[in-house]
Amino acid sequence: MTKSPKPKPLALPAPIDHERITDPGPIGGERDLDRTLRPQRLEEFVGQESLREQLRIAVEAAMQRGEPLDHILLHGPPGLGKTTLASILAAEMEVPIVQTSGPVLERAADLAGLLTNLDHRAVLFIDEIHRMNPVVEEYLYPAIEDFRLDIMIDRGPSARSVRIDLKRFTLIGATTRTGLLSAPLRGRFGLSARLDYYTTGELTQIIRRSAQILKVPIDAAGARELAARSRGTPRVGNRLLRRVRDYAETRAQGKITEEVARAGLKLLEVDARGLDDMDRRMLEAIVVKYGGGPVGLSTIAVVVGEEPGTLEDVYEPYLIQEGFLKRTARGREATDLAFTHLGLSPPDRGGAGGAGSAPGSPKEPEEGSEPPQKTLF
Secondary structure (H helix, E strand, O other): OOOOOOOOOOOOOOOOOOOOOOOOOOOOHHHHHHHHHOOOOOHHOOHHHHHHHHHHHHHHHHHHHHHOOOOEEEEOOOOOOHHHHHHHHHHOOOOOOOEEEEHOOOHHHHHHHHOOOOOOOOEEEEEEEHOHHHHHHHHHHHHHHOOEEEEEEEOOOEEEEEEEOOOOOOOEEEEEEEOOOOOOHHOOOOOEEOOOOOOHHHHHHHHHHHHHHHHHOOOOHHHHHHHHHHOHHHHHHHHHHHHHHHHHHHHHHOOOOOHHHHHHHHHHOOOOOOHHHHHHHHHHHHHHHOOOEOOOOHHHHHOOOOHHHHHHHHHHHHHHHOEEEEEEEEEEEEOHHHHHOOOOOOOOOOOOOOHHHHHOOOOOOOOOOOOOOOOOO
């Protein structure tokens, strides 16, 4: 009698990836679409007025002298246009650009392969330069200072150093965390520039330009509504535009008006201040569970189920910029605006109870309740 084969175990469904709609970093297959929407010249770049003028002067001077641009460090929160600016600078200089990232450069040979193949005056763009291997970074110093590489050949008694002369090039580094850059590397950049959050007016211009490229009908009020909830970040604004376009095409008449934008963003759980589910969970952790703080970042991370570094790099900057949070020597503390936004009465800071004596109770959501599921189109 033959044994019947054992039944195969049921395959578990793959977990659903609820990508954060307001994440300033690229998600999914956005990189190719981002390239389509990027401005190609400095005059097309909206915002960052002072930085744009500095870069325009640097480009004109370098072109007149026939020299490469000085090495440039671009820093600031993600999604503000560091990669875009690097590509624009290469285009303005009429030279090729080679793009890589710090984590990719694991060995000195990886760096040497890039540097030895650069054309004269070309741009080497290293994203997340703060994450570069320290050993590789040591090899980069003479390359950006003297345009040479010193490579060790062989090992032991027969080891010898070989010098390779490089063509003059421009290094553009991008980072969201300048504090993690070593002082020797930071000091070798001739120009260090910070990109700041964009105004609602600037984002409105960016969204209307993107809508024109994507052939999305949108009126001025609809563009302003999207811009106001874009967290000061063009990448977020373009993402909201695409999501609300889907809503407009399936639930409205295809055109994004103020009313359509509000309805679509409500479905996406992006509120009037641009806060999403994770932002509100952070504020609730501080306000509801810890009476407004101060509370340590690691504690907040445990409550919301996210890495402390992610909270610090991705979520906190906007909450601090908009006045919902402040950093103190003892940790993160919620402001009166955070209490009000969550439907709570602000605490009497002068009272004996401090932030923990805040009257009232949260309207929505209640403490301990499950956060609502996101709906993505």
